[in-house]
Amino acid sequence: MQQAYKLSRLYALLDKNRTPESYFHIRLGSNFPIILDLFERLYSTHPYKKEAFENLIEILINRHLERSEEQKKLDLHRSKNPNWYSSNEIVGMMLYTERFNQNFKGLEEKIPYFKKLGINTLHLMPFLDVPEPENDGGYAVRNYRETNPKLGSMEDFENLAKNLHQNGMNVIMDFVLNHCADTHQWAIKAKNGDEKYKEYFYFFKDRTIPDALEKTMLEIFPDTAPGNFTWLEEQKEWVMTLFHHYQWDLNYKNPRVLVEMIDNMLFLANKGVDIFRLDAVAYMWKDIGRFNQNLPEVHTLLQIFKMCGQVVAPGIAYIAEAIVAPEEIVKYFGEAEAEGNECDIAYNATFMALSWEAIASGNTDLLRKSMYSVPKKPMNTTWINYARCHDDIGLGFEDKLIQELGKNPLMHRLYMLRYYCDEQGTFGRGKRFMQEPNGNARLSGSMASLCGLEKALEEKNDFQIHLAQKRIHLQHAIILSLGGIPMIYSGDEIASTNFYNYLNESDKKHDNRWLHRPMMNWDIAENLEKYPIQKSVFENLKKMISLRKEIPAFADNNDLEFIDSGNSHLLVFKKTDKKGEHVWVICNFSEYETTFPSWFIGLNKNVKNLLTDEQFSLQYQNFIGRYDVLWLTLST
Known part of the structure; x- marks a missing residue:
């Protein structure tokens, strides 16, 4: 009764604030039956279903009322151009705020630098509040409503977002959906025995269910975080932790968790986020006897996130961070009646890995064969095309396709690792990441070092320096012309080589992915005349970005x-x-x-x-x- 009264008051407030151009009532009315149907699919028999759904509607109304007039105008503009993120004029850069220029205010100071290069979309690596020192590079969130104090306050972030928007730029943020930090208030309450919050996670008294689940679970960090469950000595219970022991998996079988996370997302949307990168989405639903990736319920969850976002902030777009096989990736755009009602953007991870394979082999057979096998994606969806990012390079090619080319899949991967880790006298200076007993591994290293520039500079070999620059140019030219969103990795524009100083950082030295997460070298970036090689890379990239924006064919119209x-x-x-x-x-x-x-x-x-x-x-x-x-x- 009390909940019904609260909703009636909210509807009255909504009517009072109704404006002809808001269209919120229309969006809520048209999406309500879809959201309800999706909710029913997941929670039809759950005891919290009614309470959670009513809370969800209340949240949608409140977040709409809090959204600024500027944001509502932008929503309306983008609604008239629904695939705005597919434009040839969009060019992104991903970066760690503190490693690029200390904090949010430092980023504001560098807006002229981004504009000089032609960047108009910034992907800020995780910037929410996290515990120290262990936080998996920011992917163990302690508080979804606060920023990391090292970077500034939430108000500082809002000011940055406003300043970027005034300069015609967009903001992408990582929204960590699958898990939170074990120091999040929900986890602390669960540790203290609060039954409501224990149901936000997966707790087990003994190993019976965990052992059954392990049979169909991947290990994400087998070297540093083996197993998918952590023993809590004080509580005498096991908790599910797919990534690290300090990252507790959220239990989306509880509708309260879904509603809380939608609220967090809309809160952040109202702070100035344009695009959400939905992190680790493939793992969001777990069941005994079912492989713990890409389950159908994951897609239902993402559709609810998207529909709720469409109601409150229709100008927002969503990236699926699902580094899975191509036939699975395209499902994250939505299938059948859900086509276009899931994620708008996905990572072109297979192409990225295959481009490095093609450079190593000097042969494009596997790259082309793999691209022909990728199912066609829906209209009004697009890829993020990238050559390097904050993560390792996974050699996740299709074994069947390698075999069809007459090659042994394991031997071919080991060849690539030797090639890029300078073990055959080759040019690469990468490092193996998460090596398996059979020698297979993923690959760490900066673009410039993997392309041979680091070694060539050490050897003062002008010809090899020239070839390294051409490899860098090749990678950037491809991602700028494929269609979709080209994402430049911070530092690649000035050919930053491997950052070995991470070994002196106690919280990072055990993870060699920090090899390619450098501190931005502003001495080079702001004094390019003194560094002809880096200047050449920068100017070439700048020219290509400018050209891309003048070539309508480089938009993504599903025409590749x-x-x-x-x-x-x-x-x-x-x-x-x-x-x-x-x-x-x-x-x-x-x-x-x-x-x-x-x-x-x-x-x-x-x-x-x-x-x-x-x-x-x-x-x-x-x-x-x-x-x-x-x-x-x-x-x-």
């Missing part, structure tokens, strides 16, 4: 077409704009000059290389230099 040129050294694809005009991208992954045919464009056609402004007439066979990239369009 891979072409088999008959030359295994080449990756060739075509992008087409809404007027039907084409751009052909030709990439040479070989360290040698090679040729490409003209049949897919046309013999004797006059073309222009947009990257160099060079115009020429196509022959039967045409030369392309080592590690070169061509952006070709028909010249007029």
Whole structure:
């Protein structure tokens, strides 16, 4: 009765604040039956279902009323252009705030730097309140309503977001959905025996159920955090911890957890977030006897998050951080009747890993074969295309596809690891991450070091320095032309090499992923005239970003077409704009000059290389230099 009274008061308040342009009533009315249906699918027999759903509606109304007029205007603008994030004008950079320039105010100072390069979307690595020193790089959240005090206050973050928006820039944040820190208030209450909050997690008196669950669970950090459950000596119970012992998995089988996390997300949306990167979503639902990734209930949960976001903040977009097989990744865009009602964006992780495989092998057969096997994604969805990020490079290629090329999957992965870890006299300076007993591992290292620049600089080998720069240029040219959101990793724009000083940081020295999470070198970035190699990388990237924004075909209109040129050294694809005009991208992954045919464009056609402004007439066979990239369009 009390809840019904509260909702009636909220509806009255809502009517009082109704404006012709808000459309909130329409959004709530049209999405209400969908949200209710999804809620019923998960919680039809749950004792907290009614209470939780009423709380959810109350939250949606309250968060709408709190949303600023500027945000509502932006929501309306984006609603008229629903795939705004697919524009060729969007170019992102991901960074750790404290390693880039200390804090939120430090980031504000560097807005001119971002604009100079052409960056208009910032992905800020986790910045919420976390325990010290163990927090998995910020992915163990202690408080979803407070920022890390080292970076500034929530008010400082809001000011940063407003300043970025005024400069035409967007903010992406990591929203950690699967787990929270064991020092979060929910976990503390659970440790103290509060039954309500124990149900926010997975507690077990003995190993019977954990042992049954382990049979179908992956180990995410087998070296440093083996097993998926942690024994709590004081409580004499086990708790589920898929990632680290201090990250407790949230129990989404309890509808109260879902409602709390939706509220946290909408709270942060109102603080200025434009795009949420939904972290570790593949693991959000667990059942005995079912593999603990990509369960159907995960997709239902994400659809509820998306629908609730659509009601309150329809201008917000959502990224699925699901580093899984391609046929599973596309499901996170939504399938069948849910198509377009799940995540808007996903990581093109398979392409990223395969681009490094192609450089190592000098051969694009596996890359092309893998891309042909990826199911087509829905319209109005897009990829994040990246060459490096904060994480390791997982060699998660399809074994079947490697075998079809006549190769042994394990041997091929071990070849790549040796290639990038400088164990065959090769150019890479990477490190193995989470090595398995059979030698397989993931790979850490900065883009410049993996491309050979670190070694070439040490050896003062001008030719190898030149080749390393071309490999860096190749990787950036591809992600800028594939369509979707190109995401530059902070430091790559000035060819930052491996950051070995992480070994002197006590909380980081046991995790070699910090090798590629450098402190930004502002001496180089602000004095490029003194550093010709870094200046060349920066200026090349800046030029390509500027060009991308002028080429409508580089937007993502679900038009990407891979072409088999008959030359295994080449990756060739075509992008087409809404007027039907084409751009052909030709990439040479070989360290040698090679040729490409003209049949897919046309013999004797006059073309222009947009990257160099060079115009020429196509022959039967045409030369392309080592590690070169061509952006070709028909010249007029």
